[in-house]
Amino acid sequence: MMKHVTGSVLGGPLLAAAVMLSGCASNAVDLHYYLLHSPSHKPVSPTGQVSKQIRFEQLRLPDYLKQRGLAMQTGPATVYFSSQHVWAEPLNAGLLQSLTDTLWQQEQVQVLPNNIYKARQMPRVDLQIDDLIATHTSDVLLKGHYWVHYPDGESKVHRFDFRAALQQDGFEHTVVKMRELVGQLAADIGKNV
Template identity: 35%
Template sequence: MVGLSACSTKPLDVNYYVLSPPKPVEHIKHKDDVRQVKLNKIMLADYLRQSSIAMQVAENQMYFSRQDVWAESLETAILSALLRDLNQNTTIQYSSYQSPDTHTDNISLTIHIESFHASDKSKVVSSGRYWLFDPIKPKKLEKPFYFSLTLEQDGYSHAISQQRQLLSLLAKDIQLELDQWNVTTSQH
């Protein structure tokens, strides 16, 4: 008698991560005297346009986890996180390109993210560039950015929370540049 045995493999447990946990929605009053900035669709490097969370494991090698994935598109998550950070403690109103009350005379902000990942060197990094364009002024601002933070704990959960902090640093940089840009362009 020949016995048959079936290969039984345990299904892969998938962990889903969000970049920013939901918070209560704060109603933002639009004021006519407040300068408005439209945040355009976030542009991502090709390797970031997938659900798997990326980790750099060598100078030129990336690892993509099949088990640890984003719960939503990274493009959408980054846009939401940046809008939340940009609209805190500012006199400028930031809105999404999807907002129905975005006007054509608003300053526009375009962001291209070239890297946004953890590394096996216990760091998270984010780099890219952003552009500010004001249709009223002839001058355009283009600025590269690079931010990194140290990972103090193991695991994707900590890495994701540190990546969220990278976006807060980017938002602060954008606000600072926009303030300086407005002063510079208004003097000419």
């Protein structure tokens, strides 16, 4: 004949396991969010004189920049992705917003969305980012190329490789340096459109 096992015999170990598992679940990871564009920049007067109008047609990023976590090169062939330091928005959206803001502030170049003034003739830009990363040699780099397609049908490719030295450790300082490099890219695009 089988004896009936009471709840108190099994209840003790199950209760202990449940308490241990709930303790593991309560250790939430503290996330730090970063924006590539700077919401605190004071805009140039909205009535400023527009020097040029352009349109970004395509913005391509390598797969490693499509990750949510910020990436940092830790050796000649290794990349670390942070699980606690993450982009607050997809990097392609942040990069486009940063370029749009900086082109207006530095060059008074107005970037028009693709769905506005479709018939208007203006230079179109296709942008390919190859790298945007802090490196193991204590610098940040922004490399790639862009094509400018002019209304007359001519197209030109422009390569870029901007670098800035890191003076501090940490992702926040890295993102500030990335913003500076995007500013250099915006100035380069502004002079070539």
